[in-house]
Amino acid sequence: MDPDPQAGVQVGMRVVRGVDWKWGQQDGGEGGVGTVVELGRHGSPSTPDRTVVVQWDQGTRTNYRAGYQGAHDLLLYDNAQIGVRHPNIICDCCKKHGLRGMRWKCRVCLDYDLCTQCYMHNKHELAHAFDRYETAHSRPVTLSPRQGLLRIPLRGIFQGAKVVRGPDWEWGSQDGGEGKPGRVVDIRGWDVETGRSVASVTWADGTTNVYRVGHKGKVDLKCVGEAAGGFYYKDHLPRLGKPAELQRRDGGVYRTDGHRASHHGPRGRARAVQPRDALDLPPRGAHQASQGSHLGLTPARSWLLSAWTLLPWLWG
Ligand SMILES: [Zn+2]
Ligand SMILES: [Zn+2]
Ligand SMILES: [Zn+2]
Structure with a gap:
C-alpha cells in the first residue's frame, strides 16, 4: 500500500509546462495552466503508464509524459484540488489555517510557513531559503532562495x-x-x-x-x-511524476514512482513488460479526434x- 496516496499523480492537479516540454504552444504559451484529467494505465495503447492527459484552461486536451521514458513534460503547480492539506499549519502571511496545497517553510526563521500563493507572490525575505513540502507527509525538499530567480506569470x-x-x-x-x-x-x-x-x-x-x-x-x-x-518560480515546482520521498514514522524514507503505487505490486519485483507499440508512442498532439474520444466517459x-x-x- 502507498503510505501517502496524495504524493502520487492524481486527476485534478493543476499543472504548467515543465523541463522536458517540447510541444510548442499546446498550453497556450508558457505560464498557461491545465488540469490533469486522466492517468496513464499499464497496457493502455493511447495513454500508457507514466503519462497523463491534461485539459489546458484554454481548451486543448492532450497527453504528456509524467516520467514516461524518464521525461517530465509538466510541473505540479497546485495540489489543493486533490485535497492536500496541512491540518496544523498556518500561513504566516495570509493567516489561513490548515494550509492547502504545497507548504513552504523558511529554513532561516523559526516556525515560519507560507502557502503557495504567498510564496510565489514574494512574501517574506527573498534571501531566505525555504523547504517545500508537497503533502503533509512528504519529506522536505530544500530550495535555493528566490532572489534573482526566473518568475513566470500564470494565466488561465x-x-x-x-x-x-x-x-x-x-x-x-x-x-x-x-x-x-x-x-x-x-x-x-x-x-x-x-x-x-x-x-x-x-x-x-x-x-x-x-x-x-x-x-x-x-x-x-x-x-x-x-x-x-499570479506567478510561479519554475525552479521551485516539483516535476509531475518524479519519485517523491515520503517520511516514515521511524524517520526513514520511502521512494515511490510518483504514481499511485497500488498497481505495481511488491517493491523490488520486475515491472511488467509493456506492449511494444505503447513504449514507442509519442504524446499524440492536439488532434480533434483524440480530444473527442475523452469526452463524456465519466459523467x-x-x-x-x-x-x-x-x-x-x-x-x-
Ligand atoms: Zn498565504
Ligand atoms: Zn525567514
Ligand atoms: Zn505506474
Missing part, C-alpha cells in the same frame, strides 16, 4: 477570466447556450474536501453558479479570455446530486 481560469462551457459540462443551459461567455468572479474550494477546485461564474443573464476546475478531476469550463493568476452524477443537496440555492 482565474478571477476575471472570460469562460465558456468546457469538456465536462453537464449543466444544461445555465450558461445561456453553448459558446455564451461568462465571467469568473471567484476561485474557491468545494466544501472541506478540495481547495481552489471550483470557479464561481456569472453569466450574461446575471445568474452565478459554481463549476468544477479540478474538483474530482473534472473541468466544466474553457477559457476564451485568460486572467492573470459526475454524484457530484450533481451532492451539489443539489449541499447548495440548492446556487442552481437556477
Whole structure:
C-alpha cells in the first residue's frame, strides 16, 4: 500500500509546462495552466503508464509524459484540488489555517510557513531559503532562495477570466447556450474536501453558479479570455511524476514512482513488460479526434446530486 496516496499523480492537479516540454504552444504559451484529467494505465495503447492527459484552461486536451521514458513534460503547480492539506499549519502571511496545497517553510526563521500563493507572490525575505513540502507527509525538499530567480506569470481560469462551457459540462443551459461567455468572479474550494477546485461564474443573464476546475478531476469550463493568476518560480515546482520521498514514522524514507503505487505490486519485483507499440508512442498532439474520444466517459452524477443537496440555492 502507498503510505501517502496524495504524493502520487492524481486527476485534478493543476499543472504548467515543465523541463522536458517540447510541444510548442499546446498550453497556450508558457505560464498557461491545465488540469490533469486522466492517468496513464499499464497496457493502455493511447495513454500508457507514466503519462497523463491534461485539459489546458484554454481548451486543448492532450497527453504528456509524467516520467514516461524518464521525461517530465509538466510541473505540479497546485495540489489543493486533490485535497492536500496541512491540518496544523498556518500561513504566516495570509493567516489561513490548515494550509492547502504545497507548504513552504523558511529554513532561516523559526516556525515560519507560507502557502503557495504567498510564496510565489514574494512574501517574506527573498534571501531566505525555504523547504517545500508537497503533502503533509512528504519529506522536505530544500530550495535555493528566490532572489534573482526566473518568475513566470500564470494565466488561465482565474478571477476575471472570460469562460465558456468546457469538456465536462453537464449543466444544461445555465450558461445561456453553448459558446455564451461568462465571467469568473471567484476561485474557491468545494466544501472541506478540495481547495481552489471550483470557479464561481456569472453569466450574461446575471445568474452565478459554481463549476468544477479540478474538483474530482473534472473541468466544466474553457477559457476564451485568460486572467492573470499570479506567478510561479519554475525552479521551485516539483516535476509531475518524479519519485517523491515520503517520511516514515521511524524517520526513514520511502521512494515511490510518483504514481499511485497500488498497481505495481511488491517493491523490488520486475515491472511488467509493456506492449511494444505503447513504449514507442509519442504524446499524440492536439488532434480533434483524440480530444473527442475523452469526452463524456465519466459523467459526475454524484457530484450533481451532492451539489443539489449541499447548495440548492446556487442552481437556477
Ligand atoms: Zn498565504
Ligand atoms: Zn525567514
Ligand atoms: Zn505506474
